[in-house]
Amino acid sequence: MRVIDPTDNLVEVRDLTKWFPVQQGLLAQVFGGKQRFVHAVDGVSFEIRRGEVFGLAGESGSGKTTIGRVVVGLTPPTSGTVTFDGIDLSTLGSAGLRSLRKSMQVIFQDPMASLNPRMSLGRSIGYGLEIHNPEMDAEARRAAVVEMLERVGLAPANYFYNKFPHQTSGGQRQRAAIARALITRPELVLADEPIAMADVSVRALLLDLMNELKRDLSLTYLFITHDLATAKYICDRVGVMYLGMMAEVADLRELYTHPLHPYSQALLAAVPVPDPHQRRTQPMPEGEIPNPINPPSGCRFHPRCPIAGSICRTEVPTYRALRPDHWVACHYAERYLPSGD
Amino acid sequence: MESLSTGKEVLVQVHDLSVTYHTRLGPLSAVNGVSFDIYRGEILGLVGESGCGKSTLGKALMRMIAPPAEISGGRIIFDNEDIMTYDEEQMRDFRGRRVSMIFQDPLTSLNPVQRVDEHIIEAIQVHEPTTPISAALERARTLIQTLGIRENRLRDYPHQLSGGMRQRVMVGLGLVLNADLIVADEATTSLDVIVEAKLLDEFKRLRDEFNLAILLITHNIALVAQIADRIAVMYAGQMAEIGDVVTVFDDPRHPYTDGLLRSVPNVKLDEREVLYKMGGEPPNLTHPPAGCRFHPRCPLAMPICSLKEPQLLPVRGDASHLAHCWLQQPQPVDEEGAA
Numbered sequence: 001m002r003v004i005d006p007t008d009n010l011v012e013v014r015d016l017t018k019w020f021p022v023q024q025g026l027l028a029q030v031f032g033g034k035q036r037f038v039h040a041v042d043g044v045s046f047e048i049r050r051g052e053v054f055g056l057a058g059e060s061g062s063g064k065t066t067i068g069r070v071v072v073g074l075t076p077p078t079s080g081t082v083t084f085d086g087i088d089l090s091t092l093g094s095a096g097l098r099s100l101r102k103s104m105q106v107i108f109q110d111p112m113a114s115l116n117p118r119m120s121l122g123r124s125i126g127y128g129l130e131i132h133n134p135e136m137d138a139e140a141r142r143a144a145v146v147e148m149l150e151r152v153g154l155a156p157a158n159y160f161y162n163k164f165p166h167q168t169s170g171g172q173r174q175r176a177a178i179a180r181a182l183i184t185r186p187e188l189v190l191a192d193e194p195i196a197m198a199d200v201s202v203r204a205l206l207l208d209l210m211n212e213l214k215r216d217l218s219l220t221y222l223f224i225t226h227d228l229a230t231a232k233y234i235c236d237r238v239g240v241m242y243l244g245m246m247a248e249v250a251d252l253r254e255l256y257t258h259p260l261h262p263y264s265q266a267l268l269a270a271v272p273v274p275d276p277h278q279r280r281t282q283p284m285p286e287g288e289i290p291n292p293i294n295p296p297s298g299c300r301f302h303p304r305c306p307i308a309g310s311i312c313r314t315e316v317p318t319y320r321a322l323r324p325d326h327w328v329a330c331h332y333a334e335r336y337l338p339s340g341d
Numbered sequence: 342m343e344s345l346s347t348g349k350e351v352l353v354q355v356h357d358l359s360v361t362y363h364t365r366l367g368p369l370s371a372v373n374g375v376s377f378d379i380y381r382g383e384i385l386g387l388v389g390e391s392g393c394g395k396s397t398l399g400k401a402l403m404r405m406i407a408p409p410a411e412i413s414g415g416r417i418i419f420d421n422e423d424i425m426t427y428d429e430e431q432m433r434d435f436r437g438r439r440v441s442m443i444f445q446d447p448l449t450s451l452n453p454v455q456r457v458d459e460h461i462i463e464a465i466q467v468h469e470p471t472t473p474i475s476a477a478l479e480r481a482r483t484l485i486q487t488l489g490i491r492e493n494r495l496r497d498y499p500h501q502l503s504g505g506m507r508q509r510v511m512v513g514l515g516l517v518l519n520a521d522l523i524v525a526d527e528a529t530t531s532l533d534v535i536v537e538a539k540l541l542d543e544f545k546r547l548r549d550e551f552n553l554a555i556l557l558i559t560h561n562i563a564l565v566a567q568i569a570d571r572i573a574v575m576y577a578g579q580m581a582e583i584g585d586v587v588t589v590f591d592d593p594r595h596p597y598t599d600g601l602l603r604s605v606p607n608v609k610l611d612e613r614e615v616l617y618k619m620g621g622e623p624p625n626l627t628h629p630p631a632g633c634r635f636h637p638r639c640p641l642a643m644p645i646c647s648l649k650e651p652q653l654l655p656v657r658g659d660a661s662h663l664a665h666c667w668l669q670q671p672q673p674v675d676e677e678g679a680a
Binding site (some may be wrong): 027058060090169170171199201202203204205208226227228229230232233253256257266267268269270271272273274275276277278279280283284285287289 | 390391503504505519533534535536537539540541542561562563564566567568569586590600601602604605606607608610611612616617618619620672
C-alpha cells in the first residue's frame, strides 16, 4: 500500500462558498425586495491528500454534491478557492479547465444517465481519448479501451465493446462508467454516490473494484456518500457536512470511534446495523434538515442539537483541530474528548 | 386461527401464490408458488435483490396486479376469508380498511391539491359513509398527533411537508381506519438516514400500540435486523428462507441468505471488515434455471440442485424456520435425479 503523505495535498479547498439564486416570480422581481439565495455551501475548507480516499458524508441538502462539482470545475464557486495540484482553478480559462479535466474525472450515481444510450460501451469509453488524446489513432484507442474494459472486469472485452448500455446489467453499466472515467488516466476521481443504486451483492464487487483500481492506477478519490457504512470500506478520511458547512473532518477510524460533533454522532448512530443483537436504543435528533435559503443562525445544527446552549443560537462555532488531524465545528465538542486528552 | 407451530395468531395465509407477467418474450413468473403466513402484530421483513418479486408479492396481497400481469394461482386467506373470491366492490373496501400500502415516493400517493386533513377525512368517509365530518376531523386531529406531527400541519398541502412527514401521513391513512396490516414497500428508502431511523421507531411504536402487522419490503437488510420479528428472503420469485430474525441472522440455512447477509456493509469498525462478494447475477425469469433457481450462483451446489427443485421445508424439524434448499432436506434416493 502506498503511504499517504499528510503534507502532499492534491486538492486544497479554502473558504468555499456557493450560493444559487432563487428563481422568483415576475411580481416578486418587480416589487419584491432582495434576491434570495440557496446557501448550498458556506465557507468550507478541507484538503484531499494525494493517494487517499476522502469521503464527504451528509444528508441530502448538505451541499456535498455541490462541493464535488466545484472541486472538479464543473461549476465556479461564489467565493473561495479550489487548488488542484498547485493550480488555482479560478485562474484557468475554459480551455485550461478542459485540459485539466483529463486529470479530474467523474463517476456518477446513475450509469444509465452518464452513458450515451446510442453509443456502444466501447465508443463511450473511447470518447474521452478522442477529446483529450486526439493524436491517438483509432487502433491504439481501441486497444486502450479493450485494456480498460478488462481492468474493470468486463471480460471478454471484445464482447462488451460492442454492447449498448441497455443490453447490460446495472452492475456492468457502472463498471463501464468507471472505465469511461479512468480511460484518460486521471489523478483525481470524483465518485458521487457511485454504488447507491446497485444491489447489495453488486455493491461489494464495485467497492472492491474501486479499491483495486485506486491502488493499480495511483488514483485519489473524492467519494461522496450518504451512507457511512459504505464509506467504511473505502475511505481514508471523512468529512461530515451539515447544511452547507463542514461539521467535522477526521481519519475514518478516529471519526467512527470518537465523533466530536453531535451531528456526526447522530448520523453514525442512525446507520442501521445489520445485526438483530445490536438494535439502536438512543433517540434521534428532532426535526429534519432545514431550508438552506434561510439557514438557522449561529451553529446551523442548533435547532436539532441535544446539547445546544445559548451561544449556539448566536455564534458560528470556530472550525478547529481538537485532536491531531481531527477538525470539528462545535462550541461544546471538548466535552466529547476521550478522557486522557 | 392459530398457527400450530408458534401459538401466534395468523392474520394472512398466503398459499402457493403465483404472479405471471405476460411479456413479448413469453410468460415471466415473477412470483412462483410462494407460501407464508403473516402474524397479527408482527413486523415481517421481506428482502431480496431487485427483480426478486418482493414488490410484486406485496401488491398481490392487495390484489393490485394489473395486466399484462395476473395472479396465476394460489390463495390469500386474510383473517379467515379467502380474498381471491371477493368481487371488485369487496376488494375496494378491503384495500384501505384492512390493508394499507405505503410506497417509496409519498408524493405520488398523496393528492397534491388536497390538504392533509382532507386526505384523512376522505379515507374515513369512503369506507365509513355514515361518519359525520366533525367526527372524522376529530379523528384526524388525534391521529396526526399520534404520528408526531403538529396539529397545525393538518391544513398543509403535501408539498409543504418534509419527506418524513409525508410518509407519516401515508401511515396515518392506514391507521385511521384501523387497518390490520400495513405493507411498506421501500417506504423509508428515499429518506435520509436520521429520518429513516425515526420512522422505523414510529413503526415499532404503532405496532405495539395498535397490534398492527407490518410487512416491511426492503432491499436494506440492516433495517430488517433493526426492527423486524421475522425475515423472509426471496430469490428469483421464490421464497428462499423464512424464520425468526435472530435465528436467520445467526444461522442462515440457505446459501443465498448466507451470502446476502455477509455482503451487507456494517458501520461498526471491527465487524465484517471484508464484504462477501457473491458471484453472478439473478436469472432471467422468462427462462429460469432448472432445479433450484439459485444453483448457478450457489457455492455449495450439488448435482441434484440443477435437476430437481427443493421444497420450502422446516430446518431440522423447526417449523418456524423454513429453507428452500437441498442441503436442508433429504434427497430422493430412487429417482433418476438422485445424486
